[in-house]
């Protein structure tokens with residue numbers, strides 16, 4: 001008995017102050033015969049911004065869906081601590097509910113409408129609260145989708161290529177917004193993207209998925225806000241493109 005108490009104390013001493021918001025060990029996922037994920041090891045800390053890159057079909061969305069608890073069966077360990085919210089490439093707003101009602105939908109909160117209104121203000125959409133989703137521009141709809149995720153005060157925010165359908169200018173604005181919101185609320189973030197610059201502008205770490213596992217990892221220790229013409233940015237872009245198997249010639 002005494003030995004067991006000693007073991008527990010030592011475990012407690014060795015553990016970090018806060019457990020990671022997501023901890024994955026040896027995660028595997030198959031669809032029928034096709035083994036998409038073969039052995040994923042990943043930890044995301046609260047306040048950490050992680051970007052996930054990889055070729056189309058490499059299993060990025062599959063990993064994100066596993067973290068979101070949207071896909072039942074997988075092998076290995078997956079522990080998520082706290083509230084999780086997801087935003088997808090399509091904003092997935094309910095067309096027959098106004099924007100505000102969309103944000104408040106299913107929200108466990110003493111005053112869902114008030115919380116939803118505050119979230120809309122935060123993403124700069126306060127004036128569109130009573131609009132119908134189909135009257136929003138692409139950028140506005142994606143802001144609404146972000147507001148719907150944020151209002152849940154997630155410990156882990158999962159973003160699956162949420163900006164890829166936006167035009168370049170709208171993307172810059174929404175990148176800045178995401179960076180500001182992340183700085184203020186410090187959730188752990190996993191951002192799936194195929195855009196190397198997006199990863200380098202936003203994330204602390206970029207992971208490259210290949211052959212069903214995390215094949216490469218690059219730390220991005222650049223001060224924020226970041227600039228694409230910074231020499232270190234360009235060097236990291238070259239490194240990341242090489243890891244992705246894309247020739248950086250002509251792009252840097």
Ligand code: ADP
Pocket residue numbers: 031036054055056057058059060061062063
């Ligand atoms: P990515 O997001 O990296 O483009 P996905 O995670 O969507 O890739 O898909 C990885 C692989 O798993 C693809 O080959 C895809 O066809 C397959 N896949 C994804 N979801 C399903 C599903 N529900 N049923 C069968 N195969 C699937």
Ligand code: MG
Pocket residue numbers: 060061062
């Ligand atoms: Mg995908």
